[in-house]
Amino acid sequence: MELAEFWNELNTFTIYGPNHTDMTTKYKYPYHFPGEQVEDPQYWTILFQKYWYHSITISVLYFALIKVIQKFMENRKPFTLKYPLILWNGALAAFSIIATLRFSIDPLRSLYAEGLYKTLCYSCNPTDVAAFWSFAFALSKIVELGDTMFIILRKKPLIFLHYYHHAAVLIYTVHSGAEHTAAGRFYILMNYFAHSLMYTYYTVSAMGYRMPKWVSMTVTTVQTTQMLAGVGITWMVYKVKADYKLPCQQSMANLYLAFVIYVTFAILFIQFFVKAYIVKSAKKSAKSVKKD
Numbered sequence: 001m002e003l004a005e006f007w008n009e010l011n012t013f014t015i016y017g018p019n020h021t022d023m024t025t026k027y028k029y030p031y032h033f034p035g036e037q038v039e040d041p042q043y044w045t046i047l048f049q050k051y052w053y054h055s056i057t058i059s060v061l062y063f064a065l066i067k068v069i070q071k072f073m074e075n076r077k078p079f080t081l082k083y084p085l086i087l088w089n090g091a092l093a094a095f096s097i098i099a100t101l102r103f104s105i106d107p108l109r110s111l112y113a114e115g116l117y118k119t120l121c122y123s124c125n126p127t128d129v130a131a132f133w134s135f136a137f138a139l140s141k142i143v144e145l146g147d148t149m150f151i152i153l154r155k156k157p158l159i160f161l162h163y164y165h166h167a168a169v170l171i172y173t174v175h176s177g178a179e180h181t182a183a184g185r186f187y188i189l190m191n192y193f194a195h196s197l198m199y200t201y202y203t204v205s206a207m208g209y210r211m212p213k214w215v216s217m218t219v220t221t222v223q224t225t226q227m228l229a230g231v232g233i234t235w236m237v238y239k240v241k242a243d244y245k246l247p248c249q250q251s252m253a254n255l256y257l258a259f260v261i262y263v264t265f266a267i268l269f270i271q272f273f274v275k276a277y278i279v280k281s282a283k284k285s286a287k288s289v290k291k292d
């Protein structure tokens with residue numbers, strides 16, 4: 001696929017577009033809390049389709065802002081920001097936990113009642129609770145860029161994995177929102193769950209508690225598993241489309257994007273794991289042997 005063709009396909013939508021399909025599961029949650037629905041999904045989806053590429057604009061501005069703030073902080077003392085950081089991470093932890101509990105009903109019910117193919121290839125009911133939490137998921141990816149601001153204002157090391165992850169997830173999520181990527185229900189559930197653990201971890205560590213190594217190792221393992229599962233799910237959708245020639249609410253361009261993003265995340269997280277937990281402990285034990 002050439003670049004122009006790829007871009008073209010990224011901008012050809014089959015939901016509410018000229019090639020409209022109705023590949024949605026009709027399930028409605030037995031109960032929804034006030035506001036937990038999407039009033040006019042067509043309006044929001046068309047807005048996403050028209051402007052999804054501004055997620056790329058936001059990412060470029062995000063990189064520029066990082067550079068500007070880093071320059072600004074060069075000769076300044078780091079901010080402590082203890083309480084804002086506790087509040088920030090605490091709010092994101094609470095949001096992720098509630099979202100996991102509410103959103104998980106859709107993929108689990110769909111798997112049980114409709115089977116793997118429909119769960120992978122038919123997106124959720126666009127007006128109901130799962131759609132609301134998918135929409136909230138996309139918006140939360142803009143909010144989460146704030147994590148980086150805390151890191152640079154506190155002059156903590158900013159690693160490539162962090163800012164590449166935040167920008168790539170934002171772009172991919174907004175594009176998937178615009179095309180109602182069906183397999184997004186798995187991607188979203190995994191990420192809400194991983195973030196429930198991650199933001200709880202960051203909340204506790206911002207409070208000043210040092211957690212045992214197994215805790216951070218568990219969080220990193222869940223994140224890495226999420227990336228590997230993402231590769232697996234994307235591969236399954238590819239098989240459904242390319243080999244079985246079955247219709248699927250996920251364009252080839254979106255599928256390629258998912259594949260590249262998940263593979264790179266998986267590599268970066270495995271590298272992170274090795275560096276943080278294997279190389280560091282090997283260095284520590286070598287040091288203590290020297291002392292003895």
Ligand SMILES: CC(C)(COP(=O)(O)OP(=O)(O)OC[C@H]1O[C@@H](n2cnc3c(N)ncnc32)[C@H](O)[C@@H]1OP(=O)(O)O)[C@@H](O)C(=O)NCCC(=O)NCCSC(=O)CC(=O)O
Nearest residue numbers: 089147156162165191194195198202205206216219220223
């Ligand atoms: C165990 C991890 C969750 C965290 O590893 P870290 O090396 O960041 O852990 P650490 O304890 O050394 O924390 C580093 C410092 O950053 C502070 N910190 C606080 N809040 C933060 C936040 N929201 N994002 C990033 N860093 C934050 C910590 O309190 C700590 O400061 P102090 O030194 O003062 O205590 C790991 O698995 C991980 O994700 N590492 C990658 C780093 C990262 O940025 N991850 C988030 C984006 S990736 C992501 O979100 C993946 C996903 O989708 O699941």
